[in-house]
Amino acid sequence: xxxxxxxxxxxxxxxxxxxxxxxxxxxxxxxxxxxxxxxxxxxxxxxxxxxxxxxxxxxxxxxxxxxxxxxxxxxxxxxxxxxxxxxxxxxxxxxxxxxxxxxxxxxxxxxxxxxxxxxxxxxxxxxxxxxxxxxxxxxxxxxxxxxxxxxxxxxxxxxxxxxxxxxxxxxxxxxxxxxxxxxxxxxx
Numbered sequence: 001x002x003x004x005x006x007x008x009x010x011x012x013x014x015x016x017x018x019x020x021x022x023x024x025x026x027x028x029x030x031x032x033x034x035x036x037x038x039x040x041x042x043x044x045x046x047x048x049x050x051x052x053x054x055x056x057x058x059x060x061x062x063x064x065x066x067x068x069x070x071x072x073x074x075x076x077x078x079x080x081x082x083x084x085x086x087x088x089x090x091x092x093x094x095x096x097x098x099x100x101x102x103x104x105x106x107x108x109x110x111x112x113x114x115x116x117x118x119x120x121x122x123x124x125x126x127x128x129x130x131x132x133x134x135x136x137x138x139x140x141x142x143x144x145x146x147x148x149x150x151x152x153x154x155x156x157x158x159x160x161x162x163x164x165x166x167x168x169x170x171x172x173x174x175x176x177x178x179x180x181x182x183x184x185x186x187x188x
Contacts, residue, residue, distance in 0.1 A: 050077060059099045066103025115140035
């Protein structure tokens with residue numbers, strides 16, 4: 001397991017819903033939503049340049065959460081900007097991939113902790129927390145084992161050839177046409 005991660009530089013908060021335009025409004029869409037990739041010019045939607053410090057904070061946050069959208073929201077910049085920047089800047093792309101890999105490692109560490117060390121789930125009685133119960137996740141444990149030792153922990157599916165011998169009855173020697181004729185005779 002890796003060392004405990006430092007707290008994010010800025011708390012990750014959900015993005016507020018977009019403002020709605022009044023009905024019948026003929027206003028143009030904001031530059032951030034236009035099909036012309038304004039982000040590729042390394043500017044925010046309002047036209048201001050994105051400082052390198054925000055790019056560094058984005059990469060640090062990405063290394064801590066493994067999610068490009070959440071890391072971009074934490075620095076108030078569209079994730080599209082960072083994807084486009086990675087397309088045109090090989091060095092940034094490599095740093096972004098490394099940061100994402102660190103974030104995914106952190107997710108694996110957290111899944112392992114929850115699976116094998118457990119986590120405390122609060123217990124409530126009449127709306128008041130009265131204690132906690134230690135819970136473990138068998139499903140996470142199985143995912144981790146299958147991922148790390150797939151040969152040993154893969155799902156076993158019987159893949160055998162089974163020859164089924166059907167009982168020989170009165171219709172076993174009839175042709176399809178004879179069976180159809182017998183069905184019609186009985187139904188009709």
